[in-house]
Amino acid sequence: MKLNLAIIGSTGFLGRQALEIISKLKNQFNIFALSCEKNIDLLIRQAREYKSRYLQIYDLKAYKNFKESYLSKNWKVVYGDDGLLEIVAHPEVDGILFLATKTKCLNPLILAIEKRKKIALASKELIVAFGSAIFQLAKKKKVKIIPIDSELVAIHSLLSRYGTNNLKKIFLTASGGYFFAYKKNLDKITAREALQHPVWKMGTKITIDSATLINKIFEIMEASYFFDLPIKKIDVLIHPQGIIHGLIENYDGFIYGMFTKPDMKIFISYALFKMINQNYYFLEQEIKFSSLDLKLIKPNKKDFPALRLVKYLEKNTSLPTVLVGADEVAVENFLKGNIKFTDIIKIIKKTLKAHKKILNPTLGELIQTENWAKYYATNLINKMKRR
Numbered sequence: 001m002k003l004n005l006a007i008i009g010s011t012g013f014l015g016r017q018a019l020e021i022i023s024k025l026k027n028q029f030n031i032f033a034l035s036c037e038k039n040i041d042l043l044i045r046q047a048r049e050y051k052s053r054y055l056q057i058y059d060l061k062a063y064k065n066f067k068e069s070y071l072s073k074n075w076k077v078v079y080g081d082d083g084l085l086e087i088v089a090h091p092e093v094d095g096i097l098f099l100a101t102k103t104k105c106l107n108p109l110i111l112a113i114e115k116r117k118k119i120a121l122a123s124k125e126l127i128v129a130f131g132s133a134i135f136q137l138a139k140k141k142k143v144k145i146i147p148i149d150s151e152l153v154a155i156h157s158l159l160s161r162y163g164t165n166n167l168k169k170i171f172l173t174a175s176g177g178y179f180f181a182y183k184k185n186l187d188k189i190t191a192r193e194a195l196q197h198p199v200w201k202m203g204t205k206i207t208i209d210s211a212t213l214i215n216k217i218f219e220i221m222e223a224s225y226f227f228d229l230p231i232k233k234i235d236v237l238i239h240p241q242g243i244i245h246g247l248i249e250n251y252d253g254f255i256y257g258m259f260t261k262p263d264m265k266i267f268i269s270y271a272l273f274k275m276i277n278q279n280y281y282f283l284e285q286e287i288k289f290s291s292l293d294l295k296l297i298k299p300n301k302k303d304f305p306a307l308r309l310v311k312y313l314e315k316n317t318s319l320p321t322v323l324v325g326a327d328e329v330a331v332e333n334f335l336k337g338n339i340k341f342t343d344i345i346k347i348i349k350k351t352l353k354a355h356k357k358i359l360n361p362t363l364g365e366l367i368q369t370e371n372w373a374k375y376y377a378t379n380l381i382n383k384m385k386r387r
């Protein structure tokens with residue numbers, strides 16, 4: 001039996017890679033629905049190639065444009081959050097890949113858990129901002145959410161082999177981004193420079209988050225939710241070569257690591273095979289050992305000020321949600337040239353400091369908190385622009 005898949009964010013970097021893999025796994029997977037925010041040209045090409053039954057477009061203007069050039073009677077085209085909810089609840093959808101950026105797909109994710117669908121989740125902001133509600137519900141419904149991110153897949157695969165009984169610590173690796181060992185004044189970094197990543201090719205938002213290392217702060221929080229670990233058991237190591245993705249250290253002194261080429265297809269494949277409970281394989285992953293020169297470096301908080309924000313990663317509070325909201329606004333404004341690269345962390349920190357923490361927040365309170373953080377960060381930036 002083939003698994004009927006919906007891919008939310010199929011036109012993005014991860015979405016395109018996922019479809020490339022699925023094109024080689026036609027006996028295992030069938031594409032039932034594809035979804036984007038506004039890139040309808042690519043969505044149409046994908047829907048034709050993969051014979052998708054449903055197409056979802058989040059943006060209203062793009063949806064209206066699409067209707068004018070409606071092309072196939074075989075497609076059902078839906079719009080916005082309601083459209084996504086219709087797809088997620090569809091009885092023929094078995095599994096869903098959540099690959100959209102930001103936090104807009106919260107309601108569809110909650111519904112997917114309620115409906116006990118198979119879920120693989122990449123959307124970092126969603127996990128960090130709403131992780132407490134998402135993972136509590138998943139536990140209640142006995143739904144296992146599969147990670148897609150490389151570092152989380154590394155830890156997922158290591159813990160599934162070695163268990164957690166003897167676990168002392170886990171280490172997530174970071175390439176250090178474009179500016180590792182960079183002596184230029186970071187105040188002067190342009191958006192174009194920050195969008196170059198030394199190891200990974202990724203979407204715009206995550207590339208900037210990697211350059212500031214906020215991405216690693218997000219991953220610490222994600223790992224804490226995915227593996228039910230306290231933050232103090234999670235550490236970060238700089239590893240510029242991008243070959244070691246995660247390590248676990250046990251109390252017996254043994255350290256196990258997961259090494260692969262830095263290719264997101266490997267990690268997406270892992271998640272897809274977990275969805276169908278099969279052993280995963282990826283044929284093209286060959287590391288040339290003759291040219292390996294691997295380094296693991298303890299990061300210095302002076303070079304990576306984002307790491308100081310670890311203290312705000314308090315599980316089951318509203319603080320991580322503030323981090324996500326403020327980061328979204330700060331990154332958008334940096335890309336528009338409104339603020340400096342180094343202002344991103346300052347804006348996030350100021351917003352976190354101004355927030356009155358909520359303990360055990362409800363989903364509604366978390367949604368309000370994210371909106372508040374965006375509003376507060378926007379005001380801070382407007383004041384900076386006036387200076």
Ligand SMILES: NC(=O)c1ccc[n+]([C@@H]2O[C@H](COP(=O)([O-])OP(=O)(O)OC[C@H]3O[C@@H](n4cnc5c(N)ncnc54)[C@H](OP(=O)(O)O)[C@@H]3O)[C@@H](O)[C@H]2O)c1
Nearest residue numbers: 009011012013014036037038039058100122123124202203
């Ligand atoms: N790239 C990586 O290596 C990587 C690794 C781990 C985790 N992640 C996480 O995975 C997510 C996606 O990353 P990416 O690099 O693939 O980003 P990306 O290239 O910017 O793609 C984002 C995708 O999400 C779609 N989208 C945005 N809002 C949507 C909505 N409300 N409904 C439906 N689709 C929506 C976009 O549609 P349009 O094309 O129409 O804009 C696009 O297909 C991010 O949260 C990122 O942090 C990425």
